[in-house]
Amino acid sequence: MAPPGEGRDAALLPEFPRGPLDTYRARASFSWKELALFAEGEDMLRFKKTIYSALENDPLFARSPGAHLSLEKYRELNFLRCKRIFEYDFLSVGGMFENPLKVSTLTQCLGMYDWSLAAKYLLHTLVFGSAVFSSGSERHFAYIQKIFSMEIFGCFALTELSHGSNAKAIRTTAHYNPATEEFIIHSPDFEAAKFWIGNMGKTATHAVVFAQLYVPGGQCHGLHAFIIQIRDPKTLLPMPGVMVGDIGKKLGLNGLDNGFAVFHKVRVPRQSLLNRMGDITPEGTYVSPFKDARQRLGASLGSLSWGRVAIMGMAVANLKLAVSIAVRFSATRRQFGPTEDEEIPVLEYQTQQWRLLPYLAAAYALDHFSKSLFLDLVEFQRGLAAGDRSARQAELGREIHALASAGKSLASWTAQQGIQECREACGGHGYLAVNRLGVLRDDNDPNSTYEGDNNVLLQQTSNYLLGLLACRVQDGACFRSPLKSVDFLDSYPSILDQRFEVSSVADCLDSAAPRCFPPGGLGEIHRKSRARAVPTSSVPPACPMPSSHHSPICQLCVTENSLKPQPCLCLAFASLCVW
Amino acid sequence: MAPPGEGRDAALLPEFPRGPLDTYRARASFSWKELALFAEGEDMLRFKKTIYSALENDPLFARSPGAHLSLEKYRELNFLRCKRIFEYDFLSVGGMFENPLKVSTLTQCLGMYDWSLAAKYLLHTLVFGSAVFSSGSERHFAYIQKIFSMEIFGCFALTELSHGSNAKAIRTTAHYNPATEEFIIHSPDFEAAKFWIGNMGKTATHAVVFAQLYVPGGQCHGLHAFIIQIRDPKTLLPMPGVMVGDIGKKLGLNGLDNGFAVFHKVRVPRQSLLNRMGDITPEGTYVSPFKDARQRLGASLGSLSWGRVAIMGMAVANLKLAVSIAVRFSATRRQFGPTEDEEIPVLEYQTQQWRLLPYLAAAYALDHFSKSLFLDLVEFQRGLAAGDRSARQAELGREIHALASAGKSLASWTAQQGIQECREACGGHGYLAVNRLGVLRDDNDPNSTYEGDNNVLLQQTSNYLLGLLACRVQDGACFRSPLKSVDFLDSYPSILDQRFEVSSVADCLDSAAPRCFPPGGLGEIHRKSRARAVPTSSVPPACPMPSSHHSPICQLCVTENSLKPQPCLCLAFASLCVW
Incomplete structure (x- = not known):
């Protein structure tokens, strides 16, 4: 490999533009290019460069710093950008399997541009898409193609208004009716509305919906996932029985449309059940490769x-x-x-x-x-x-x-x-x-x-x-x-x-020394350093506080090398300045 | 005084509307009305009620939750609300002197509604107004009346783009010209632009501007404050030589228009100098009641x-x-x-x-x-x-x-x-x-x-x-x-x-016990409590970590009274869970 900065590396890792940081950069004790190659590897650096170059050169990704986009406009832009990312096809399904780390690299590159974009892309492909792939069976794989072509747009609907952490207590129901070979998806009340679902607010046409599965006779087999169409892909109007909308402005991620959905006796075909973990026969008998519901839940939430x-x-x-x-x-x-x-x-x-x-x-x-x-x-x-x-x-x-x-x-x-x-x-x-x-x-x-x-x-x-x-x-x-x-x-x-054992103030500044404290605290170091290492003229005033009240970095104790000695913060506010 | 909740107190402190919090409120061991009267006093409670009632009944202060106001619209609304606060005249100048605590109460009431409003009001009256009052002399008192009638609208311009903490290093200059009896206010470059100034972005007509005062011959007498008109009060167009504008969106307080100003040889009359701390004769001789510049700066920044x-x-x-x-x-x-x-x-x-x-x-x-x-x-x-x-x-x-x-x-x-x-x-x-x-x-x-x-x-x-x-x-x-x-x-x-000395787990839960730790840490309490106080059947498992690694509240150590015992957080993440 050519030395960093020469040949192909110069294109991959060009010099920074000249500017006020030059002075500090010139003082670095290492080559930043070698560090970048060591930390990321050439392959990943090239992958990142491909992504960033594409975004930098595409007017759709241009920003107007200081512009104040309305919520509607921001979400529209974010959807168009998400669509464009699919067109760039940075990473095929094959590529994901070949080097899985590229998936998280792509996410982070998109996020470094805008986390709303990364979230929108990720929720559709990896969260919605993976759920269909890993919880469904062959009869659902037709969806995968449509996911990557964005013919359909998806979301993952587990959380409800009143249940987040306690996912087992989700209250949406799916009653099976053998007469029509359909499930009836129903939200018993507004507290059981699906809530917080990313992409559901404005843009999702399909949702993976978690519901309690009931067989004829009334037995509940616990949480199962269903793929359900919630909007018309052409008009984006909600499907019959589905009340779906946006939950409004959030503290951040406002390019992402988080939404809610209430299902009113929505009839979906038997095949909507993502049946890897459990299935129902046309007649209404429940069958599962897992023996108990707890194990099944664990597997279906595994993703x-x-x-x-x-x-x-x-x-x-x-x-x-x-x-x-x-x-x-x-x-x-x-x-x-x-x-x-x-x-x-x-x-x-x-x-x-x-x-x-x-x-x-x-x-x-x-x-x-x-x-x-x-x-x-x-x-x-x-x-x-x-x-x-x-x-x-x-x-x-x-x-x-x-x-x-x-x-x-x-x-x-x-x-x-x-x-x-x-x-x-x-x-x-x-x-x-x-x-x-x-x-x-x-x-x-x-x-x-x-x-x-x-x-x-x-x-x-x-x-x-x-x-x-x-x-x-x-x-x-x-x-x-x-x-x-x-x-x-x-x-x-x-x-x-183990104890922090140093004999001089200079040792305190040595990052190779373990960051623990001697039995006597930093005061002990003072005493040692005054006795041995530091010339009398530059001895700092002994820190007056008992060692138990020193902050990890006591300003008074380590002023020796500082440009501008500062008073001992630990004296007044030990509890505030501990990192 | 009538018992809380009866007579006049019932109007001042009405019952909460009934709702899901009733159960907890009924369990309180004290009267919240007595606490409110104790903490605030009846006079202050009435003052707060006056303010809140006015805002609640005024459509200008109605909110549309979830509405996404543009920056322009929000600032316009905030200015109109600020103006309305003056019309309500909650607190006269006399009232401020009589009970100064009402000033901070008013600020907090406005802030509890919206900090952009509180900041806009405060910057105009107390910061700009007080600076004119305390740094100026009788010749400036005509401004005070105009401040309270909002004929003029003010800001306090100390900070510059490149100088915040180091206020002494402010670089705006004020050169005195005895021929015209004027000061020439000048920003040497963009780094000396006044920056961050609240109210300056869109609405201020006048500014208290800090600049280095130079007398003929070139001697600098340090920072002094000048009152300078920066906009036409009718059109809000900038005055000649003043380049003034808004610094844009911030993380918060976006109803407030923070601004910048660059002065290009702006000529202002000699009387613009707020001359309490130092003055200049028509001929250009500097006179001051303070002997050294440092003392003068301290006094002028005293506010x-x-x-x-x-x-x-x-x-x-x-x-x-x-x-x-x-x-x-x-x-x-x-x-x-x-x-x-x-x-x-x-x-x-x-x-x-x-x-x-x-x-x-x-x-x-x-x-x-x-x-x-x-x-x-x-x-x-x-x-x-x-x-x-x-x-x-x-x-x-x-x-x-x-x-x-x-x-x-x-x-x-x-x-x-x-x-x-x-x-x-x-x-x-x-x-x-x-x-x-x-x-x-x-x-x-x-x-x-x-x-x-x-x-x-x-x-x-x-x-x-x-x-x-x-x-x-x-x-x-x-x-x-x-x-x-x-x-x-x-x-x-x-x-x-002093050491935390208790003999049982129950004592740990007693808020009257000082919150220090025994020499042996919480482990010591365990051992004591196991030996003495806690019935054997309910002894919690001894916390396995050395006492030096306990977090202040160790979950495992104090589970006795909890509804749902939880594992010991300090084991894995002592450093994360310390309050």
């Missing part, structure tokens, strides 16, 4: 776990955007300085670094985590498809579920807090809409809620860990898991005993 | 400290609104339950209580703090006006500055985090725009930035505290301040030695 891993990637993309905006601004914004005439970039201030750089690091760490977990999930799904019923496969499923539940919460909250910090670190300019931090915050926000509320999901991970703990306590088993994510717990007592 | 105290009240109002929305929703939203058929309100879950109730408590605490600090500031200003030059007056000024700096940061961040938690605790419904949590978050957001970035302001408080500490170390002085806010520091070693 939801992809969502959590996808959300990790989305949150990371938001964090990357926000941190890039804030760090670049901080490198060019000058305020105060050593003299009245010379102001320095705010990035030079310890406080600004302390606010932003941990989020920059988090973006890299979470990016790697989300990609590797995505590939683990691909491996798991391939095992499922191949009929792997080994103990390892089952254990892998549990571990991925636990990692995706915690990882989605961690990534979405880190992005939420990171974007907020970036907004504030850019001061007033961060509050101008044109600088995008507001849109990022608004569009990232539902990542904490959908596909499982973060607080609820964390309990899934806790359950998993407590289960492992119970095995250890009862059977003396070691902490072991297929992806080795829990193995370190075997040595947690010794890990927790 | 800014009101802003910080006002922001505390605004943030508290936002927190009150958000917590009310979230707690009411949680009391009516049912999800999961002890059986499949019976779902319980989400407010019954420990996690939901743990997420919301501390913010409810914070709203009460900060409400009291912001009001009492406001009254302290009134006392301080009265001392200033009366010419009090005592040591106590000076010390009071320093203490109020420190409290307002930290209090503004604490209140705005607590509100920011509280609103976010409320948004998430309401799940998807919290993400619907009509439920208002998004607007609250967006409108509260700049409270962390304007009138001093929170991180910068905290250093003001740190400086104050470190100053006191230096006195103690050098002179053995006690921690003492006029408002006694620092006196507790004298006993901080013993305070920090």
Whole structure:
């Protein structure tokens, strides 16, 4: 391979345009091109470039910064853009199978442009499309072609007005009538209206609808998915018995039409049942490959776990955007300085670094985590498809579920807090809409809620860990898991005993030192450093607070290398300044 | 006084309309009417009722929930509403002096309706008006009458595109020309454009403009304020040499027209100088009651400290609104339950209580703090006006500055985090725009930035505290301040030695117990409670984590009284679940 910056790489990774960031870029201790190639790989970089170039050159994707689109106009534009993405055909079905990571890369590229677009595209193809593909059988595969040609437009209708987290308690009913070989789909009241359904508000013609399946005689077989036409594809008028509409403005993602639907005794053919998990004979007998309803529900909702891993990637993309905006601004914004005439970039201030750089690091760490977990999930799904019923496969499923539940919460909250910090670190300019931090915050926000509320999901991970703990306590088993994510717990007592051992203030600034505290707190470092390492003339005043009240980064303690010593924040507001 | 709920109180505090919250309200252990009278006082409750009744009955203030106003239309409406507030004349200048707390009450009432309205009103009357009144002299008082009749409409133009925090470095110039007895107001380049100025975008006719004052010969006397006409009050067309416009959409407060202005050698009469702090003779000699420029700047920017105290009240109002929305929703939203058929309100879950109730408590605490600090500031200003030059007056000024700096940061961040938690605790419904949590978050957001970035302001408080500490170390002085806010520091070693000492799980749930931890952490409580207090049958499983890793509220440790025991969150995500 040619050295980065030469030959083919120069086209793939051209130099940045010259500007006020040049000074900082010239000071980098590494080649950003090598880092990009290392982190993404050439193939993926090319794929991204294809997508971005297409959008950059297409007037449909041109933006008018500062323009104030009406809700109607924005949604119309978003639908047209979604349609155009299908025309570009960046990724065929074959391509998805060949390199599944390209699916999440495409989502993130579209999201970096506009999350409403990414959501609209994703909900139609991957959520609606995958549900038809994975829950249906051959008789439903005709829909797949129509999905990719956008002859029909779909949505995934699980949530109801009164039931989100508790999906099992969904109240829409599907009563089978053998006389006509039809199901009667019905919403008992407005609280059972399907609600929040992305694409349903204005544009979906078809919906995968979850309902409680009742056989003749009145027995309920639990939640099942049906594919139901809700609008005429030509006129977009609702089908008879379907009351469908838009739920209105949201905090973000307003290019996406989230909707509601109330079904009034809507008759659909028997074949509407997506029958991979359970079917009904023409006469009305229920048949299923699964023995109990709980197992069946788990299998039919299985496609939801992809969502959590996808959300990790989305949150990371938001964090990357926000941190890039804030760090670049901080490198060019000058305020105060050593003299009245010379102001320095705010990035030079310890406080600004302390606010932003941990989020920059988090973006890299979470990016790697989300990609590797995505590939683990691909491996798991391939095992499922191949009929792997080994103990390892089952254990892998549990571990991925636990990692995706915690990882989605961690990534979405880190992005939420990171974007907020970036907004504030850019001061007033961060509050101008044109600088995008507001849109990022608004569009990232539902990542904490959908596909499982973060607080609820964390309990899934806790359950998993407590289960492992119970095995250890009862059977003396070691902490072991297929992806080795829990193995370190075997040595947690010794890990927790580790202490931060440095002998000088300079060591404190060394990122290679583990970030724990000595038994005596940072005060101990002071004492050591005063005794040994720091020349007397530059000894900072000893931090007066007891070590238990130090914030992780005590400004007074580590002023040695700073351009502008700042007072010890931990004195007054230890609880506010802990990152 | 008649018992609450009878006689005149029934009109002042009518019963709530009957509804799904009745059950919880009936269970209250106190009278909400008594609490309201205690917290606000009858006079203030009547004042609020007057304001709210007027707005409720005036069609100009009617809202269309879900309507999507264009930026132009919203700003137009906001201006008309602002004008109407003057017509209602809720509070005369005399009324302000008589009961200054009514000023912040009026601001908060308007803000609870719409912060864009409160900001527009406040910027014109209190910020622009007060600057003219406090920095000007008798020759400027003719403006005051025009301000209250809205013949002119004003803004306060300090910040420039490239200078916010570092106000001393403002670069707009005012050169005095004795030949014409005029100042030449000039912006050297676009970075010196006045920027972010509320009301300047579309509606202000006059601005208090801060500029560096130069006398003939070229000596600079530092920042001074000038009152300058920027638009024709009839046509709203800009005055010659003034390039003025709107800075565009923001994350929130979009009813307010924030603007910019570039001055190109604009000639204004000598009398435009607001000359309380310094004046110029017709011949061009500078005269000032202050000896050095630093002291003069401090005095001319003195009116800014009101802003910080006002922001505390605004943030508290936002927190009150958000917590009310979230707690009411949680009391009516049912999800999961002890059986499949019976779902319980989400407010019954420990996690939901743990997420919301501390913010409810914070709203009460900060409400009291912001009001009492406001009254302290009134006392301080009265001392200033009366010419009090005592040591106590000076010390009071320093203490109020420190409290307002930290209090503004604490209140705005607590509100920011509280609103976010409320948004998430309401799940998807919290993400619907009509439920208002998004607007609250967006409108509260700049409270962390304007009138001093929170991180910068905290250093003001740190400086104050470190100053006191230096006195103690050098002179053995006690921690003492006029408002006694620092006196507790004298006993901080013993305070920090206090330990949480309880002997049973039930004691952990007692809010009267101090919220510290025993030397052994919550694990210690477990061991004690297992040994003594809890019947063996209901002993929860011992929390397996070392005590140093417990979160403040460990779910596993305090499940005894919960409806639905939940796994120990601290095991997996101690760092995420600490409040």
